Amino acid sequence: xxxxxxxxxxxxxxxxxxxxxxxxxxxxxxxxxxxxxxxxxxxxxxxxxxxxxxxxxxxxxxxxxxxxxxxxxxxxxxxxxxxxxxxxxxxxxxxxxxxxxxxxxxxxxxxxxxxxxxxxxxxxxxxxxxxxxxxxxxxxxxxxxxxxxxxxxxxxxxxxxxxxxxxxxxxxxxxxxxxxxxxxxxxxxxxxxxxxxxxxxxxxxxxxxxxxxxxxxxxxxxxxxxxxxxxxxxxxxxxxxxxxxxxxxxxxxxxxxxxxxxxxxxxxxxxxxxxxxxxxxxxxxxxxxxxxxxxxxxxxxxxxxxxxxxxxxxxxxxxxxxxxxxxxxxxxxxxxxxxxxxxxxxxxxxxxxxxxxxxxxxxxxxxxxxxxxxxxxxxxxxxxxxxxxxxxxxxxxxxxxxxxxxxxxxxxxxxxxxxxxxxxxxxxxxxxxxxxxxxxxxxxxxxxxxxxxxxxxxxxxxxxxxxxxxxxxxxxxxxxxxxxxxxxxxxxxxxxxxxxxxxxxxxxxxxxxxxxx
Amino acid sequence: xxxxxxxxxxxxxxxxxxxxxxxxxxxxxxxxxxxxxxxxxxxxxxxxxxxxxxxxxxxxxxxxxxxxxxxxxxxxxxxxxxxxxxxxxxxxxxxxxxxxxxxxxxxxxxxxxxxxxxxxxxxxxxxxxxxxxxxxxxxxxxxxxxxxxxxxxxxxxxxxxxxxxxxxxxxxxxxxxxxxxxxxxxxxxxxxxxxxxxxxxxxxxxxxxxxxxxxxxxxxxxxxxxxxxxxxxxxxxxxxxxxxxxxxxxxxxxxxxxxxxxxxxxxxxxxxxxxxxxxxxxxxxxxxxxxxxxxxx
Numbered sequence: 001x002x003x004x005x006x007x008x009x010x011x012x013x014x015x016x017x018x019x020x021x022x023x024x025x026x027x028x029x030x031x032x033x034x035x036x037x038x039x040x041x042x043x044x045x046x047x048x049x050x051x052x053x054x055x056x057x058x059x060x061x062x063x064x065x066x067x068x069x070x071x072x073x074x075x076x077x078x079x080x081x082x083x084x085x086x087x088x089x090x091x092x093x094x095x096x097x098x099x100x101x102x103x104x105x106x107x108x109x110x111x112x113x114x115x116x117x118x119x120x121x122x123x124x125x126x127x128x129x130x131x132x133x134x135x136x137x138x139x140x141x142x143x144x145x146x147x148x149x150x151x152x153x154x155x156x157x158x159x160x161x162x163x164x165x166x167x168x169x170x171x172x173x174x175x176x177x178x179x180x181x182x183x184x185x186x187x188x189x190x191x192x193x194x195x196x197x198x199x200x201x202x203x204x205x206x207x208x209x210x211x212x213x214x215x216x217x218x219x220x221x222x223x224x225x226x227x228x229x230x231x232x233x234x235x236x237x238x239x240x241x242x243x244x245x246x247x248x249x250x251x252x253x254x255x256x257x258x259x260x261x262x263x264x265x266x267x268x269x270x271x272x273x274x275x276x277x278x279x280x281x282x283x284x285x286x287x288x289x290x291x292x293x294x295x296x297x298x299x300x301x302x303x304x305x306x307x308x309x310x311x312x313x314x315x316x317x318x319x320x321x322x323x324x325x326x327x328x329x330x331x332x333x334x335x336x337x338x339x340x341x342x343x344x345x346x347x348x349x350x351x352x353x354x355x356x357x358x359x360x361x362x363x364x365x366x367x368x369x370x371x372x373x374x375x376x377x378x379x380x381x382x383x384x385x386x387x388x389x390x391x392x393x394x395x396x397x398x399x400x401x402x403x404x405x406x407x408x409x410x411x412x413x414x415x416x417x418x419x420x421x422x423x424x425x426x427x428x429x430x431x432x433x434x435x436x437x438x439x440x441x442x443x444x445x446x447x448x449x450x451x452x453x454x455x456x457x458x459x460x461x462x463x464x465x466x467x468x469x470x471x472x473x474x475x476x477x478x479x480x481x482x483x484x485x486x487x488x489x490x491x492x493x494x495x496x497x498x499x500x501x502x503x504x505x506x507x508x509x510x511x512x513x514x515x516x517x
Numbered sequence: 518x519x520x521x522x523x524x525x526x527x528x529x530x531x532x533x534x535x536x537x538x539x540x541x542x543x544x545x546x547x548x549x550x551x552x553x554x555x556x557x558x559x560x561x562x563x564x565x566x567x568x569x570x571x572x573x574x575x576x577x578x579x580x581x582x583x584x585x586x587x588x589x590x591x592x593x594x595x596x597x598x599x600x601x602x603x604x605x606x607x608x609x610x611x612x613x614x615x616x617x618x619x620x621x622x623x624x625x626x627x628x629x630x631x632x633x634x635x636x637x638x639x640x641x642x643x644x645x646x647x648x649x650x651x652x653x654x655x656x657x658x659x660x661x662x663x664x665x666x667x668x669x670x671x672x673x674x675x676x677x678x679x680x681x682x683x684x685x686x687x688x689x690x691x692x693x694x695x696x697x698x699x700x701x702x703x704x705x706x707x708x709x710x711x712x713x714x715x716x717x718x719x720x721x722x723x724x725x726x727x728x729x730x731x732x733x734x735x736x737x738x739x740x741x742x743x744x745x746x747x748x749x750x751x752x753x754x755x756x757x758x759x760x761x762x763x764x765x766x767x768x769x770x771x772x773x774x775x776x777x778x779x780x781x782x783x784x785x786x787x788x789x790x791x792x793x794x795x796x797x798x799x800x801x802x803x804x805x806x807x808x809x810x811x812x813x814x
Contacts, residue, residue, distance in 0.1 A: 044769075052638065054637070194611070194612055197609075198609070201608065337635075338608075338633075338635075339635035339637055339638050340633065340634050340635060340638045341631065341632065341633040341634075342630075342631070342632045342633075343628075343630065343631040343632070344629070344630050345627065345628065345629045345630065347627075347629065348561065348629040348630055351767065352767055352769065355765060355766050355767030355770075356766060356767070356770075358765045358766075359761045359762045359764075359765040359766035359767075359770075360761075362761040362764075362765050363757060363758040363759075363760075363761030363762065366757040366758070366760075366761060367754045367757050367758060370753060370754060370757060371754070374750060406766075406767070406769055406770060407698055407701060407770070407773065409766075410762050410766060410770055410773060410774070413758045413759075413761060413762050413766075414705070414755070414758055414759070414762075414777070416754075416758055417754045417755035417756070417757060417758025417759065418709070418751070418754075418755055418758075420750070420751065420754045421712075421747075421751040421754075424746075424747050424750045424751055425716065425747055428744075428746055428747045428750075432743065453719055454715065454716045454719045454720075457664065457712070457715040457716070457719065458712040458715060458716060459712075460660065461657060461660065461708045461711040461712045461715065462705075462708040462709065462712060463708075464653065464656045464657065464660065464708065465653050465704045465705055465707055465708030466704075466708070468649050468652050468653045468656065468704060469649065469700075469701055469704050469705075472645050472646075472648060472649035472652070473649070473697070473700070473701060474642070474645075474697070475697075476697070476698070477697050477698060477700070477701045480698075480701050481701070484705065
């Protein structure tokens with residue numbers, strides 16, 4: 001216990017110096033890549049916005065089922081099977097057939113090579129489930145089918161969210177999937193997330209459709225409101241062009257009318273369709289519909305074959321910019337809802353850093369003074385160990401570029417308070433050993449060996465709590481778990497290597513001293 | 518040597534009363550859940566105009582029909598904390614509030630922090646909080662069951678329950694807010710209290726092996742005394758750190774550090790007066806430790 005080989009001393013010194021260097025890279029700039037790392041500040045310390053978005057998949061499911069009814073009807077029509085009374089209710093498709101066709105329906109749905117009902121061999125599951133009661137069938141998405149659908153709409157949505165956030169130009173946004181229907185957006189340094197929130201809150205589903213007076217339009221009609229919420233128009237369900245056909249959209253100033261407009265360019269398919277529609281529809285009103293509301297419904301005066309056009313609708317420059325941005329980034333597959341928001345202004349973040357640092361400094365001083373008064377020379381050893389421990393802890397956090405939060409700072413302060421425990425257990429044990437043991441060296445040895453289980457127990461219990469917190473906790477609280485957990489390892493290192501090194505040097509020099517502690 | 522064992526019965530009675538009262542408080546008064554667990558909106562506002570105070574803010578917010586509203590000073594005279602349930606879960610509520618406040622206060626105020634937790638998320642957070650605490654208790658139980666004989670495990674777990682329930686009881690009594698950081702505090706308390714108990718138990722077991730003729734009643738007292746200076750020093754340094762957080766760490770960490778301070782105090786007390794008395798009541802003797810060791814061989 002007493003003996004430290006030169007190699008070991010070298011290793012301990014190098015290790016400590018390395019982490020102290022890494023930790024100090026938070027303060028100085030190093031030219032070297034390895035050392036130039038920084039602890040990330042959490043949103044609660046640097047200010048910023050945390051948004052948790054949930055994808056509302058209901059409309060997507062509804063739409064898919066809608067499409068499926070058509071597919072099913074056409075598919076079996078080719079096979080001369082008549083599907084009767086097909087309808088959608090509560091996300092189920094219901095239909096019935098005649099007795100002779102029953103088995104062939106079931107066969108198609110349960111065929112592993114069926115192109116109507118794809119089979120996922122990995123999950124041993126079809127996309128759709130079919131149930132029959134007599135001649136009535138109920139078809140709905142299987143569990144796997146729903147999961148596939150959700151993950152695919154999540155994949156699309158996260159792409160669109162990323163584009164929109166990038167277009168606004170915040171620094172280093174963090175956009176992550178959560179579960180299969182949520183998206184987490186972290187926006188450091190953004191203290192007013194209103195614009196992003198309103199941008200993310202829009203599906204941006206754009207369609208160009210003719211206004212019609214014919215209620216019995218071949219494609220069906222929608223009664224839609226204008227943006228102002230007052231006027232209404234009947235619009236055909238036939239889509240001339242949609243947002244997908246847009247290549248670009250930009251806000252512009254119309255020099256003739258002095259209005260802000262959004263000008264757009266169409267892709268080839270879009271340009272062709274737009275040209276055709278404008279040539280046949282001269283004199284008709286073409287409604288520009290965004291998310292179920294009519295932005296404007298200009299009268300077609302000329303054939304537009306150039307594949308570019310403009311949208312006017314009483315925009316301000318800001319609303320035109322945002323609309324152009326939304327159109328450029330594309331439509332979300334489903335509406336998003338912000339189900340959790342946490343925003344911290346930068347000055348509160350700075351206040352929190354200051355308060356945390358002051359608390360750390362004061363807590364540290366109090367503990368150091370207390371330990372010195374209580375243990376004198378051994379207190380000094382503990383204190384040096386504590387300081388090195390703090391640096392190593394910061395060094396480890398820096399090395400992994402961990403995120404430091406306000407509760408994380410609390411975790412560091414708490415580590416300072418609890419780190420003395422191991423040293424105290426050892427010193428108290430040495431004291432006890434000295435009562436029956438005349439040799440200082442043997443007492444020192446006994447103190448270390450006999451306190452080991454208690455120290456291990458103590459740290460494992462705290463570590464267990466930290467691990468649970470890390471996996472269950474969210475955001476700032478996770479930062480607390482990280483510092484508390486890392487603190488346990490650095491504490492054990494500094495107690496068993498650094499403090500023991502100092503203690504052994506001291507004991508070896510005072511072999512025969514009475515009242516060692 | 519301090520005769521801790523003289524008061525075993527007194528303090529057992531006190532602890533029983535504390536636990537019963539805490540449970541009654543938890544059942545009938547309940548906990549004051551913050552928006553993390555109840556859902557709703559929180560705004561921390563800093564004012565630069567003395568016209569803005571608790572009552573003028575409350576007036577303004579009451580006119581907006583947001584459901585239950587609470588307006589409080591937060592730390593100093595210019596900071597306020599406003600919470601409301603946002604019952605209709607309105608989307609652009611913050612924007613609306615800003616426009617509304619601008620009318621009366623101009624731009625003499627600033628939102629320093631805005632938190633908005635939807636009902637779905639708050640339900641999930643509550644659930645995961647409860648799971649986290651239960652899981653940590655279960656893990657501690659398994660850990661101590663592996664390390665010690667069942668009598669010890671029983672004592673340690675009872676001490677843990679005592680600490681968690683009484684700490685929550687105090688929070689209920691004073692209607693202190695339960696938020697995510699309190700869950701973190703409770704978990705840390707669980708770890709700390711366990712740690713404290715295990716250190717004494719380690720000594721009890723060691724002494725049980727050493728002395729065959731000392732009764733457990735005396736033996737626990739010896740063990741408590743032998744580990745006493747460690748208990749005092751560690752809890753003192755931990756409390757020093759926690760008081761530093763409480764007084765200087767800013768308003769946000771106040772609840773967290775208070776819960777931890779309570780937990781450390783109850784944890785230290787319960788290691789001595791609950792965990793050990795259970796050993797006495799279960800008549801642990803040298804045989805308990807030796808038999809177990811033979812079984813393990």
